[in-house]
Amino acid sequence: MSTSSVSGDGPVRGTGPLAPGVHTYRVEGLVQRYHVHGSGPVCVALPGGPGIFWEYLRTPLLEEHLTMVYVEPIGTADDSRLPSHPHGYTRERYSLFLEILIHRLGLARVHLLGHSHGAFVAAYHAVHRPEQVAGVVLYEGAPVTGPEHAAEAGRMVEAFAARHAGHPGLPAVMAAFGAMSGMTNDEQTEAVAKGVLPSYFADYWGDEERYAPFRDAVRASYISGLDEDLTPDVVDDRTALKGLTVPALVVVGRHDVICGIRWGRELDELIPDARLLVLEDSGHMGHVEEPEAFADGVRDFVLGRAVSARP
Known part of the structure; x- marks a missing residue:
């Protein structure tokens, strides 16, 4: 059984699951939080890490056009940790919790925006639970982890x-x-x-x-990247992404050292009909470095427009 509450400091649209502010509920004894800001079509944002708290990803320019639902992934706060913490936070587990969250929002489908590790989770959810995804933004992601990525x-x-x-x-x-x-x-x-x-x-x-x-x-919690049995949650999405059935926007900073231009181009080539937005003056944090270009591209994608081109 779950319970929920909401608090906020802006204009309140009632007390429903998309009212501005902080929302909490329990799943399997763990507290799941998400934070709602802005108005317009819903875009659920997944932060990086794993273990980086959500605040760094907040994007006010997107909130002018979209209802941004910033997820606080399980494992970050003390009251959201698995019994096996710091292990057990696989993409499948994150995806299952995301599935529950989207159901709670009362929407058949949402757009997903995943940054860094969040992009790996967003890609997994779009592949395995595409019925919930209207479109996916893979922001500073990659199709693989492991030795090649390292x-x-x-x-x-x-x-x-x-x-x-x-x-x-x-x-x-x-x-x-x-x-x-x-x-x-x-x-x-x-x-x-x-x-x-x-x-x-x-x-x-x-x-x-x-x-x-x-x-x-920046706030961060330690998450090992291992399953409960201490096996690595290694990613190789190259085959799966070729069959992705939802619209996709790939966003990458030209100077990113972690999930850089090589991976952005590969994602764009793998995913059918993907769109690619290269932020020429950004590294891994384009929403901070080039906020207008980033927000324009994501907004246009979510609203069904041609993504803003950049030279």
Whole structure:
């Protein structure tokens, strides 16, 4: 049995599941939260990580045209953790919780927007539960994880280091990357997330005054990426995406070091009739770096228009 509540600080559209504010309910003893902002067609947004809290993904320019439902995935807050925490957070489990959330919204279908790890979850949901998906935005995703993805990320991080050789902030960024494999708790995960963040922007140090508050606000929880039996939840969607039946928009920053342009192009080639939006002056955080171009592309896709082109 589940219970729900809602609170908000803006104009309230009643107290239903899409009223502005924070919504909570229980599923299998876990608290599931989501946050509603804006008005218009519904777009459900899935953050990255896994384990990064939702706030960094909030996009006010989209909220001017869409009802944005920002999901707080299970495992992030203390009251939403599985008995097997930090293990057990597979894409199938995230998708099952997403299925319940969409049913609770009272809508037959919604648009999904998944960023980074959220893009892997959104792709999985669109493939396995397409009846719930009107369209999917794969924002800084990839068709695979594992050694091939890690090797490409390593190459891109090396290129980042070469571009910024001699910068006083570079050693701390590289140390944070080195600490990734040793993370075992929330504090370490948040420190690593903040530590690597300059590399996730096209030019963090060129506009640090603008981006530093974003970096400081990032919150993160440690999630292992392993199932309960400690097997990795490895992704290889290349075959499945060739049969994707829902409309798809692929968004990628030209300078992304983690899920970069190689993967954006491959997703675009794999998915039938996909649209590709390249943010030329962005890294992994295009909604912050090029907010207008990002919002225009996503809005036009959700509203059924031709996606705004960028040179």
